[in-house]
Amino acid sequence: MNSVQAIAAITLVSVATALFSVYGLRPGKATSDFYVASRAVSPFRNASAIGGEYLSAASFLGIAGLVLTYGADMLWFGVGYTAGYLVLLAFVAAPLRRSGAYTVPDFAEARLESLRVRRLSALLVVLTGWLYLLPQLQGAGLTLRTVTSAPLWVGPVIVTTVVMITVVSGGMRSVTFVQAFQYWLKLTALAVPVIFLLLAWRADGAPWPSADAPPQFRETTTVSVQQAVRVEVNEPVTVTVRGSLDGRNLDDATVRLGTGDHRIGEGAEVDFPAGSDVPHTQGQEPLEGSDWTQPLSATSHPVYRTYSLLLATLLGTMGLPHVIVRFYTNPDGAAARRTTWVVLWLLGAFYVLPPVYGALGRLYTPELLMTGRTDAAVLLLPTQLVGGTVGALLGTLITAGAFAAFLSTASGLTVSVAGVLGQELEHIRAHIRAALIRRGKLVAGPRWGRAKRKPREEGRNEVLRLRLAGVIAASVPCMLSLAVVHRPAADVVVLAFAVAASSFSPLLLLGIWWRGLTPQGAAAGLLVGGGAAIGAVVLTIVGPPLDGWPGAVLSRPAAWSVPLAFAAMIGTSLFTRRSIPPGTARMLVRLHAPESLVLPRKDPATGERERTTKPPHK
Structure with missing residues (x-):
């Protein structure tokens, strides 16, 4: 595939993304449009959008690269990424939607009536979102470098620019249209080429890696x-x-x-x-073929690594900020369950494909093991195995799908982080104003001596603030991606899953299902579990490579950080049981009772009650 075709594919995806953003811009003028698309997204479209943002660079490129390197062990990634939605479906989806919150910090404050827990949750949302964004931006740089020989900084800059346009234009409404389109583009971009690749592999005699030798060059x-x-x-x-x-x-x-x-x-x-x-x-x-084809043999301490990976992906899914916010866009709890059910089917269809690319890459692109750029196997296989005009066209399609993966996930993460940043900026502004009033440096009443603003004007100002937060949310990880050393995308994403599993998973599960959770317990669990996981992430990314148990424990922290978080949250809550918020019983009824039996919650931004598909019970 030549550079012209690659640039054409990337341009086409970027233009299509911008057009969908414009389509979502027209109605995207209210705060609820920006945050949750007015809670009017159908289950199938919402499921497609979740698939679009969830199937990131780690799924599109990373799993194939890991299978190329480590073999059968890496199939657990796809299993964990998909099965995480079973846990989400069973324990979180419907109650979370009934909470009526916009973001995880909204839920934390509504459930625990604590501003401190809210701020701590907001900080962790931002850190997790930015950590998840790093491999998307670095993957974009790798893709452009592979297909056009462009400098590594070009990909992150292009993705960040397009994401800013998408998020700033219409918020969640625009992002929903974009991501639903991009899921089906990504599925097509992997499914169509794999047919030609398998046909070419069969025509080549269906070779298989040698069982008693490391990877070898099959030809000069x-x-x-x-x-x-x-x-x-x-x-x-x-x-x-x-x-x-x-x-x-x-x-x-x-x-x-x-x-x-x-x-x-x-x-x-x-x-x-x-x-x-x-x-x-x-x-x-390097792994010989016999080790490469068998599970629990690829790395040191494989049993620990495997179970830690599964724990991170199973519990981390429910804590990812760009996944959680999607369930607030459903009309009601029943629609949230249907959305999750459809997501399971869509993810299952997708994750069949990357391992095929990884296995073929072991045979036809083994040089990637030498350069360390194993994530590029998906991009190079069409020209290496099929060749000619057909191979070039298939490579162009895969490039378009890869760029869609970066854009869709980056858009979802950016809009979720922007929502949290925007809300926290407003809270900080309000507290500063209140402090100035208490000190007599500002007169209470109409702001700055002007007439009180109308609700419509206030809504426009809030959306403007959220758009500014979107620019900040996209710019910071872009700069970090240029400074941090590149690592395999799937490895970095699993670290983000581990942070989410060690912080938001205990908060959501205990907050939804345990009456005894206290603000002090929640804060302790977030600090201990989330802090431990973040510390392991920092040491893994910026520290020297470690072997043996230290390397296994730090690169796969969920096996110890998740139990630590639950223990801290439960233990501290038991010691502070007198601090259970007075509105706990009322909130738990809202989380678990059908929507028709509960009066709709007030919108945090507008003060109006939510619209539901069923009238409240009288």
Whole structure:
């Protein structure tokens, strides 16, 4: 695939996204439109939108890259990502919708009547959202670098710009249309090429990785190193090098790479003979075919890593801010359940496909194990395996789908983070104003000596503030993505799941199902569980690579951080049981009783009661 086709695909997806944003702009003028699309999204459209934002770079590119590297163990990613919605369906979806809140901090304040818990929840929402955004933006940079040789910073800048337009134009209403469209684009972008890839694989004799040898080059292969890399060579091999090797600049020089470490500079090209072993990036041992095809054998301490991964994905799904806000857009609790049921089918259909790309990448793009850019396997397979005009067209389709993955997930995360930031900015402004009034530096009443603003004008001002928050929510992770070292997308996303599972999962489950939760208990659980998970994330991303138990415990923290969060939340609540909020019983009735039996809750922004599909019981 040439650069022109790749640019055309990316441009087409970006223009389509902008058009859907404009379509959502016309009615998107009220606060409820910006936050929750006026709570009028049908279950099928909402499910498609959830699939669009949930199937991120980790799903579209990352799972295939991990399967290429580690094999059968990585199938747990797709299982956990999908099964998490079963937990969401059984315990959270309908009660959360009945709460009438806009965001997780809204729910925390309504349930626990505590401003402190609200602010702590808001901080964790922002941190989790930004952590989840990092791999989306870095994946965009990798995609553009792979298909057009553009600098790595171009992808994050383009995605951030388009996301700002989408979010600022119409908020959740615009994002819903965009994401529903992008789910079906992503599914098509993987499903259609995989048919041609399997046909080409069969025509090639249906080869399979050797059971007793590490990955090998099946034919003479030129490896282009886009970023400097340090590799380990287990078997000496004679290669031809153009560029920097171990500090020497070579020009078509024949060199014998001995056993041990070697550093290959950025932009270098290395020709490997057919049948030679693929060097692997430092710290990543290559798996032989027998280990690659069997579960619980790919990494150190595989049992711990597997169960920690499953715990993070099963419980983390319900705590992801861009997933939770989707259930507030349903008309009622029954629609929220139907939405979750449809999501399970849509995700199941999608996750069948990435492992196929990973297995084929093991055979036809093994050089990615050397460069460390295994996420690019999905992008390169059509030209490597099919070739010709058909391969170029299939590659263009996959590029469009990959860019849709970045845009849809980034849009959902940005609008959810923007909603929280916008609300907290307003709370801070209100508290500052109240403090000035108490100190006599500001006169209470009409603001700044002007006539009191009309509700319509107040709504416009709030939407303006939310749009400003959207710009901030998108800009910060864009800058972070350019400064943080690139890691496999699925690995970083699992860390975000672990943070959500260690903070919001206990808050939601206990807040919905346990009367004894107190504000002090909730704050303790969020600080202990969320803080421990965030600490592990920081050490994993910015710290040196760790082996053995330290590496396993820090890279997969959910197995210990989630129980720690529940223990802190329950234990502290039991010690502070006298602090149970007085409105707990009333709130629990709202969460669990059918909508027809409960008076609709007032909209936090407008003061008006929500519209429901059924009239309240009289």
